[in-house]
Amino acid sequence: MSHLNRRHFLGSTVAAGAALLGGLGRLTQAQTLSAAAELTPGLPAGLGSYVTMATLLGKKPLIQLADRPPNYESPLEYLRTPITPNDEFFIRYHLSDIPEIDAKTYKIAVGGDGANHQAEINFDDLKKMPAVEVVAVNQCSGNRRGLSTPHVAGVQWGYGAMGCARWKGPRLKDILDKVGVKAEAIEVGLNGADGPAVDKTPDFIKSIPLWKAMDENTIVAYEMNGQPLPHLNGFPARLIVPGWTGTYWMKHLTNIDVLTKPQGGFWMNPAYRIPVGRFPVRDRFITQENAISTPITEMVVNSLITSHRDGDKVKPGKVTVNGMAWDGGYGIRTVEVSTDGGKTWTTASLGRDRGRYAFRPWSFVLTAKKGKNTVTVNATNRIGQSQTAELIFNPAGYHNNVMQDITLNG
Ligand SMILES: Nc1nc2c(c(=O)[nH]1)N[C@H]1C(S)=C(S)[C@@H](COP(=O)(O)O)O[C@H]1N2
Ligand SMILES: [Mo]
Numbered sequence: 001m002s003h004l005n006r007r008h009f010l011g012s013t014v015a016a017g018a019a020l021l022g023g024l025g026r027l028t029q030a031q032t033l034s035a036a037a038e039l040t041p042g043l044p045a046g047l048g049s050y051v052t053m054a055t056l057l058g059k060k061p062l063i064q065l066a067d068r069p070p071n072y073e074s075p076l077e078y079l080r081t082p083i084t085p086n087d088e089f090f091i092r093y094h095l096s097d098i099p100e101i102d103a104k105t106y107k108i109a110v111g112g113d114g115a116n117h118q119a120e121i122n123f124d125d126l127k128k129m130p131a132v133e134v135v136a137v138n139q140c141s142g143n144r145r146g147l148s149t150p151h152v153a154g155v156q157w158g159y160g161a162m163g164c165a166r167w168k169g170p171r172l173k174d175i176l177d178k179v180g181v182k183a184e185a186i187e188v189g190l191n192g193a194d195g196p197a198v199d200k201t202p203d204f205i206k207s208i209p210l211w212k213a214m215d216e217n218t219i220v221a222y223e224m225n226g227q228p229l230p231h232l233n234g235f236p237a238r239l240i241v242p243g244w245t246g247t248y249w250m251k252h253l254t255n256i257d258v259l260t261k262p263q264g265g266f267w268m269n270p271a272y273r274i275p276v277g278r279f280p281v282r283d284r285f286i287t288q289e290n291a292i293s294t295p296i297t298e299m300v301v302n303s304l305i306t307s308h309r310d311g312d313k314v315k316p317g318k319v320t321v322n323g324m325a326w327d328g329g330y331g332i333r334t335v336e337v338s339t340d341g342g343k344t345w346t347t348a349s350l351g352r353d354r355g356r357y358a359f360r361p362w363s364f365v366l367t368a369k370k371g372k373n374t375v376t377v378n379a380t381n382r383i384g385q386s387q388t389a390e391l392i393f394n395p396a397g398y399h400n401n402v403m404q405d406i407t408l409n410g
Helices: 029-037 123-128 172-179
Strands: 052-054 062-066 071-073 107-111 119-122 131-139 162-170 187-192 205-209 219-221 238-240 253-259 273-275 293-295 302-305 317-326 332-338 360-368 372-381 405-409
Touching: 107 172, 119 123, 119 172, 131 219, 131 238, 162 172, 172 219, 172 253, 302 372, 317 332, 317 372, 332 360, 360 372
Parallel strands: 107 253
Antiparallel strands: 052 062, 062 071, 107 119, 131 162, 162 219, 187 205, 187 253, 219 238, 273 293, 302 317, 317 360, 332 372, 372 405
16 A cells, blocks of 8 residues: 555564573573473463463563564463553564554545445544544454364464453444445445565455445544554554454454445455354354355353462462453353363352453462362353354364363362
């Protein structure tokens, strides 16, 4: 895009590597890498040897899984608060050419064959529109992919390809009202300012069904936790699709197209699809479905223990174990904990409800004994869906909501 001031991603990185690890003292390279690997508990043995920490401009150290395109996950420590700070939020890109955008010249082109008119919206226009705030979890479809057995291809995420923030901006439906939606419109197409550095990679273009675009919680956010969006989380503005996995949350949004035909392209098919009928999801994206596969939609109910890692030492006696639970927007009803391998379950106490799309904190007091204490956690949402005991295997490694099972050594 000619109106964008292109500065390439690599030019703006402070790829320091290991600022966090600096705090661990003077370590050899091998020790440094294995210390970093411990920040991603539960990953298959062998993966740790190439996991490293890196510090990007404006960010605290994140687990670097790839640099071009940038894929950085949040270590467990950053997921201990119900709102993930901007400088601790994970980063996921498919494309390496990520321009730095000047808000003064930034524009979103709104139109498409399903719109009555075309419009151009600049940053000031966005800020002048009535704004809403929504606290919502942004989780990559492939979060926990690295835990898949058998192993599947793709970025080997541990537990930290997610975060929860308070997002602010106008409703997408108010933007669509400016151009008028035709009766035959079915989807809304989305594009961002980033592009492929190598011509073979297809541009990252997505769509959502019209009904989800018109949802009052779907917004174009220019603020994240009361601040402008960090560059690598989508500055100046991105789409927020509460309840749905991160793939639809288009960053550096430049085009909104109302469509009368299904959006084509690699990132709609074959990418980001799940086998039909395999997962307990309710939101359907019918215009993109076929007999075998359908686009991923809402997140499945899930939870994460954030207070402890598998294998941690604890003092025998009372130990508070806590973490977060979330789902695709029904809200969390209960979180249950078992200390006998799933025979009996105790209800955890739930923390403040920040809305049905937000992380819901939970906590449980374990009476730890000497020796091994196992802790298993299972969240249930308000429509009665729970986590699974066994992985629902799929070739892309999506929707991993297997109950966590950790051992604490008393
Ligand atoms: N422009 C653009 N937007 C994008 C992507 C991308 O590659 N380019 N990746 C998507 C995916 S797959 C995810 S999981 C989220 C990640 O959001 P984050 O990087 O702010 O954490 O951004 C989404 N939006
Ligand atoms: Mo993603």
